[in-house]
Amino acid sequence: MSKPINHVVIVGGGSAGWLTAGVLAADHPALQVTLIESPDVAPIGVGEGTWPSMRDTLSRIGVSESAFFRECDAAFKQGSRFNDWREGGGAADYYFHPFVLPQGYGETDLVRAWLDTGAAVPFADLVSYQPHLCVQGRAPKQPATPEFAAVANYGYHLDAGKFGLFLKKHCLEKLGVRYVPDHVTGIDSAPNGDIAALRTRAHGPLAGDLFVDCTGMQSMLLGGHYGVPLLRQKHVLFNDSALAVQVPYAAPDSPIASQTTSTAQRAGWIWDIGLPTRRGIGHVYSSAHTSDAEAEADLRRYVAATGGPADMPAPRKLTFEPGYRQRFWHHNVVAIGLSAGFIEPLEASALALVEMSAAMVSDDLPANRDAMDIVAHRFNDAFTYRWERVIEFLKLHYVLSRRTGSDYWHDNRRSETIPARLRELLTLWRHRAPSRLDFYRIEEVFPSASWQYVLYGMGFLPERDHVTRRTDTAAADPYFREAAELTRRMLRALPSNRELLDHIRLHGLQKI
Known part of the structure; x- marks a missing residue:
């Protein structure tokens, strides 16, 4: 009979370790979750932006959003603003990648209709109210809006060091995670090549059924013990x-x-x-x-x-060395966070990948060792796909820039530095907008709307003379008017970011 998975050992704390511990412990109350963390290794403490998915993650593990804002010095994030990326000069050289989908997204051809207007108004500003909220410094909700609910979709800005400590406190006090502050001094292997136990300096051997490597760029278990290589990506994304x-x-x-x-x-x-x-x-x-x-x-x-x-x-x-692991789950070790890879902080994908990883491990937690290899194969397939899409999306920002005056921007546009799939997509998008045909998985890292926001924000315009599909551009007009009306209403009704954060600090938000 195959050995059941009863004990998960997480090596390393920080945001990755404690988020993973929280998700596993909240979802599986009967599962023993242990986190071992060296008391002498400080977390990196960067990564201060999240996606809206973090709201679901915090709610999933039972966190109070009001307490999170107060204890993590957190603020609201409604997307990203890019200055000087197109040409490199002038107050008008900016665009937004907001968190809300365009009004009418998926219902009609917004891009063709936008082009027919002459594209005088930036694409995001025409199809979405959120860039206007950002320009005016508005919050995405009102004081009476309950915890984790939104008027406008939002994620967070936060103090990464405080966030790790906040999660640690919640995991220990509310979720029953066992904490072992100790150094790992060695690894004991099982006959089948799995890790049987970690040898520690003060607590002796620590056995487990599944080990989660959250040891940062050191990747002690996956990279160090098993030698799973890093697939380096500096030839695509140069920042290090x-x-x-x-x-x-x-x-x-x-x-x-x-x-x-x-x-x-x-x-x-x-x-x-x-x-x-x-x-x-x-x-x-x-x-x-x-x-x-x-x-x-x-x-x-x-x-x-x-x-x-x-x-x-x-x-x-x-x-940092930009890249990701050839495999993320090997034998009974799965890497989450920097141990799995890191590219660069553009578009704040690092914490989002941690959330996705922790959720998939928890949702597909193998019942026993026989099932683990099947789950590992599915996990590796999913996250290889996700890392590739992240790299392509980040590279898109650089490829479309027309900045001059340095080799950096010129080199970023060289064909040999552009992934083949991205080159193909850019060819297709000369004639049509990004759509679900290009990103077909249920849980895409970036939906096609995100690619549209960046493409058209950067000044990439389809060649309208070659568009063959017949479209009713008038069908988009109600959505453009709807976005404008929502903008007017929200600017009147929503407080400033600081006003709402001051309210939360003093009074909190009501729970759902």
Whole structure:
């Protein structure tokens, strides 16, 4: 009889480890979940943006959203704003990738109708109310809106260090996760090649049935013990370094941005994330195209130009190897988080992939060892597909840029750096809009609407003379009017981001 899966051991804490522990423990009360974490290894502490999926994840594990906002210094995020990506200059060089789908998405050909209007209004601004909410700094809900409910779809900005501690507290106090603060000193193997137990310095051998590797870029179990290689992607996405800094607001009542702002630079881009108490800012760049000193100078110029202090503190340097594992689940080890891979923080896919991974492990948790290899094969297939789509979507931003003046942007447009599938899609999209025909899985990482927002925000326009399908462009007019009316109503009714966050801090949100 095959051995049942009764005990899951998670190695490593941080957001990945504690999110996984929370999902497993909440979904499977009879399952023993143990998390072992070295007390001397601090989490990386970056990754301050989430997708709207995080609302479902936090609700799934039984978290109070009000407590989350207060304890994680969290704010609302309604999408991303991209500055200077198209041409590299001018106040008009920006566009939004909002979290809400276009009005009428899937009902009619919005793109053809937009082109027939002359495309004078940016695509996202015409089909969605959310870019206007972001420009005006509005919150995505009202004080009376219950926890996790939304008027406009939203995710979060958060303090990553505080988030890990918040999840840890919830897992230990509410979900019965066993915590072992200790160092892993060795690995005991079973006759079939599985990991039988982890040897620890103070607690001896720690046996388990399934091990989750959340050890970060070290990838102690999957990469270190099993030698599963990293499929490096630097030939596609060049960025391998980041400088991160935290800066105060100019005044205590300064507006809090409702979106992540990404501003293109000579050899990378700068993120700008607003929390209630400070801004998190960082410069992601390619070490092959600029030096650390030049990157820091660009970062300091940006901070000064956007109201930051003249005496900005020294930034924290981070390096990474862009890539993902050849397999994510091998024998009885599954990697989640940085141990599975990392590309770059553009579009905040890192935490979303953690959520997806934890959910799939929990939803498809094998009953016994015989079923594990089947589940592992399905998991590997799903996440290889997802990593490939993430890479293509991020590369899309660079491929479409018309910036000049540096080798970085020119090299990003070289055909040999563009994945073959993305090249094919761009050829198709010269004649039609991205659709479900291009992204056919039920749970796509980025829906076709996201690709439309970026394509048309970056100035990529289909060749209308070659469109063969007959469409009724007038059918889109009611949806354009609906988006405009929703914009007017929401701008009148919704508070500012800071106003709602102050309300939550003092009064909380009502529970559903």
